[in-house]
Amino acid sequence: MKLRYVMGAATLALGLMACSHKEEAASESKPAAASAPIQAQPDAGKLESVDSAATGIGASPAEAVEEALKLAIKQVNGASFDLASEQVKATLSVAAGKDAGQLSAHAFAEYVAQESGGVVTGFKLVKMEEPGLLSKSYKASIEAKIAKFVQPASAGKLKIVVGPVYIDRESFKLAGIAVPAEQVAREIHQQTLDALANTGRFSVLDRELGDDVQQELDMISSGQTPSAERSKISQALSADLIWTGHLTAFDYDKKQARWNLSQRVIHVANRQVQLSNMLSGDAGKQGDGSADAIRRGMEGQIVDRIVGAILVRTFPVTVASRTGNNVILSQGGQSVREGARYKLVSLGQEVKDPQTGQSLGRAEFDCCEVVVDKVMPTMSQGHLENVKMPLEQIPPGGLQLRELAPPAAAAKAESSAPAASGKKAAGKKHKPAAGMFDADKDKW
Structure with missing residues (x-):
């Protein structure tokens, strides 16, 4: 009978061990939660702690620390920060009635962070100088972490x-x-x-x-x-x-x-x-x-x-990159229209008014036309037509978009009109001389 009980207990133990191994294997096979895609949070600015070192002078150690705290807050958040609010006044008065020994204690640093409600997140009294022969005031040097509102990237x-x-x-x-x-x-x-x-x-x-x-x-x-939210004021x-x-x-x-x-x-x-x-x-x-x-x-x-x-006027659309006659334009969205044809110019040397010295902009040379094939939120794709100059000599960003060009059919009709005057004129095509743009290459 005892042998039967021993055999049963051993079988049960082996079964439990097998189940535990299966559970471990199953837990290992589960994908980590961290592998899920993380959605970027909208950038609306944020509150962060900024290190600030300051020195204050006062008739007592407490007054010197109070002045140093004021200066530390102003250094981080500017003179417009509201120091007159009740909460900030309470923060600045935490040193009242305390001597140099108490102000240097770790407990006081924790007390400052607690009483400030987040305005001061860290505090350390680095040095306290007592009045001497020439100076009748205490001088406190502190290091603090001050809450600051950081503007969004936009x-x-x-x-x-x-x-x-x-x-x-x-x-x-x-x-x-x-x-x-x-x-x-x-x-x-x-x-x-x-x-x-x-x-x-x-x-x-x-x-x-x-x-x-x-x-x-x-x-x-x-x-x-x-x-700490007070740092959002005057922003x-x-x-x-x-x-x-x-x-x-x-x-x-x-x-x-x-x-x-x-x-x-x-x-x-x-x-x-x-x-x-x-x-x-x-x-x-x-x-x-x-x-x-x-x-x-x-x-x-x-x-x-x-x-x-x-x-x-403010952000001219430029050719950001080019592969053959296929180009990427630097803007999309509302900047350009899909299927539209625009003129492109190559930028030359900056021109200044000889009388006022004011910049008149850069010289422009007709280059070609771009037909917009696809418009995306931040950029556009297109292809070049009617190219009039060697594109290899123009660096990225050297081509800028201008006004809408006439449709291809209209442009073709205009160009064919002078051909009626004679075959000789029509048959002669203008070819740019080799190296004719070399002199301006360093200006584009």
Whole structure:
């Protein structure tokens, strides 16, 4: 009987061991959770701790430490940081009534971090100098870690504010229906803001939700949020450029759409007008001919032209890379249109006004045309046609996009017109002389 029990126990033990081995093997065969793709978080800025060393002078050790803390916070967050808030005042007064020995203790460093609510995340009293023959004040040298708000990467881009679209009338007539002009202006404004943001070239600043933004900042300043959040105050960005437009025509009659818009781009710092021109279009029939379809089509065409004009002036589209006649353009999105044909120029030497010394830009040489085959969010693909100069001598970035070129059929008709004057003129083709661009090679 005992032998039977021993055999049963041994069998059970072997079974349990086998199960444990299977479980271990199964756990080893499971893919690691870390292998799952990690989604990038939107960059909205972040709070981080910055090392700061400072020296303060006071009538007592506590006052010297308080002054050093003030200086450490200002060094990291600037003079605009709110030191008058109750929470920050409490942080700065943590040293009150303590002697040099207490201020040097590790417990005091922990107390500072606790009482500051995140403003000061680390503290160390490096040195305390007592009053001497010449100086009647205490001198405290400290090292601290101070909370700082770091702007998102997009803050380094060119900052632009989309101003209002002005109108002179109450309504526009589309297919016999009166459409409120204010609605059209508002939609063009919003679409322009969206399109500029989607180019990835600008930080587009909002000026319409000021009350809502101020409400959030008031929550921080009133102490309803952690004290470290105070470093977000006084971080508002000012614009580099302001765009504004004036819509003077927006009509559709007899299956033909017509619009006119004047626009300006103003440099905020010096009030100079960087761009001022009149845009106009003849949109033809739009959609199903209804007032809504016409309005949407015309608004889309206007926004495309606005964004294109701004980009050409501020961030000209360039040929980023080339393989034979296939090219990659440096911008996509709203910058170019798929299937469109554009002129390309090669850049030469910079030209300056001999009287004022102001740069007039760089010399331009007609190079070729590019037909856009595919538009992506950040770049575009295309191919070159009608090449007029050796491409091998032009470095990457040396070709810039200009205005729309005439369609291939129209260009061919124009070029064939002089041929009617005689076969001799038509048969003679212009070939660039060998090395004719060598003199300007170092300028491109």
